[in-house]
Amino acid sequence: MSILKAKKSVITFVVSMLLSASSFAAVSNQVHDLLTKKLESLQVDAQSITESPIKGLYEVVSEGAIYYLSEDGQFLISGSIYDTNNGMKNITATKVSDIRRENSAEQFAKIKSFEKDMIVYKAANEKYVVTAFTDTSCPYCQKLHAEIADYNKLGITIRYLAFPRGGERSNAYRKMVSIWCADDPKSAMDDEKSNRSIKSLSCDNTVIDQYNLGVSLGITGTPTLFLEDGTAMPGYLPADRLLQAIQEKI
Numbered sequence: 001m002s003i004l005k006a007k008k009s010v011i012t013f014v015v016s017m018l019l020s021a022s023s024f025a026a027v028s029n030q031v032h033d034l035l036t037k038k039l040e041s042l043q044v045d046a047q048s049i050t051e052s053p054i055k056g057l058y059e060v061v062s063e064g065a066i067y068y069l070s071e072d073g074q075f076l077i078s079g080s081i082y083d084t085n086n087g088m089k090n091i092t093a094t095k096v097s098d099i100r101r102e103n104s105a106e107q108f109a110k111i112k113s114f115e116k117d118m119i120v121y122k123a124a125n126e127k128y129v130v131t132a133f134t135d136t137s138c139p140y141c142q143k144l145h146a147e148i149a150d151y152n153k154l155g156i157t158i159r160y161l162a163f164p165r166g167g168e169r170s171n172a173y174r175k176m177v178s179i180w181c182a183d184d185p186k187s188a189m190d191d192e193k194s195n196r197s198i199k200s201l202s203c204d205n206t207v208i209d210q211y212n213l214g215v216s217l218g219i220t221g222t223p224t225l226f227l228e229d230g231t232a233m234p235g236y237l238p239a240d241r242l243l244q245a246i247q248e249k250i
Contacts, residue, residue, distance in 0.1 A: 027051055027058060031071060035060070038073035053081060053091060061099060066092050107217055108230035111161070114213060117206045118159040119185045121148050127155030128228065128246050133163035133214045135222040136179070136192045137172045140236040144223050145193040150239035156246070160189065162207045163214040163222050173207065180205045 027035075027049055035058060039046045044062055052059040052068055057077075060067045068077040080092040111131050118131070130151075134141045144158075151158055162180065164172035175192055181203035182188035188198050214224070217232070225233040225242070227249055237245060 031058070035069055035073050038069070053083075059095075066096055066099075105230055107226065107232070108228070110213060110217065111226055111230070114161060114206070114210060115159075117180070117210060118161060119179070119189055120160075121152060121158045121186070123152040123155050123157045125155045126157050128243075129157045129159060130228075130242065130246070131159045131161060131226045133210075133219050133222055133224045133226075134160050135163055135165050135172050136175050136189070138165070138222045141223045142193045142195075144236050145189070147239060151242065154239050154243045156239065156242065161214070162210040163219055163224070164207070164211055165222060167211065168208050173211070174200070177202060177205055177207050180207055 032049055035049050036046065039049075039060065039062075044060075046060050046062050048059075048061045049069075050059050051057075054068075056071045058069045058071065060069055068079075068081075069075070080090050083089040083091055132141075132144065134145075136142075148158060162176040164170050164176050166172055175198070178198055178201040179185055179188040179192055181201035182198070191198050217224075217226075219232075219234075221234060223236055225235075225237070227233065227246060229249060231249060233242075233245060
């Protein structure tokens with residue numbers, strides 16, 4: 001359950017005298033246990049609980065977002081803390097950015113470990129690499145695939161990993177096993193995404209492992225695109241818009 005589903009107040013803090021210049025400190029065992037129990041009662045998965053720059057207010061990191069709890073756990077706040085003595089620096093946003101960079105690096109490392117299993121449509125003048133979790137039965141995955149040449153012309157290599165949305169028991173899973181087991185997986189992928197029949201095959205494969213990787217990365221739909229820095233981009237984007245999104249990340 002997301003912490004956003006809990007009843008909460010949304011307050012933006014603009015603070016001056018209450019801010020401390022020091023880094024976030026450790027929480028006493030007593031406070032940590034109290035806040036942990038409160039969050040568990042709300043079915044909130046907290047990755048960390050630390051002191052915020054404001055005395056009596058504690059920072060909670062959950063699902064890549066930051067929230068604040070009062071010392072007794074009664075008041076939950078969603079919003080940003082600004083340091084008015086430091087050019088209105090958004091302390092909360094800075095921390096969120098740091099968390100996302102760490103998560104992106106971790107995601108990229110996981111994806112990289114599956115490179116040998118990818119079906120790759122390489123651009124002749126490769127400038128960028130995008131990894132797409134795909135389901136052959138997904139209409140927008142088919143649309144993306146139909147425009148592979150457009151991506152390649154812009155220097156974007158597309159690498160596929162399998163994400164049959166219905167899991168191991170789905171027809172899409174069986175189709176994708178056949179693709180990965182084919183003598184020419186790219187041709188099989190082309191045929192299946194063009195609604196041409198392909199031969200049913202079975203072999204040692206990693207399709208379910210690719211699917212499980214996607215689940216661990218939080219994928220819920222296809223296509224989901226990952227840039228080289230690990231940034232996830234859910235949904236289809238035409239070639240020019242994908243290029244723009246990539247360049248904005250550089």
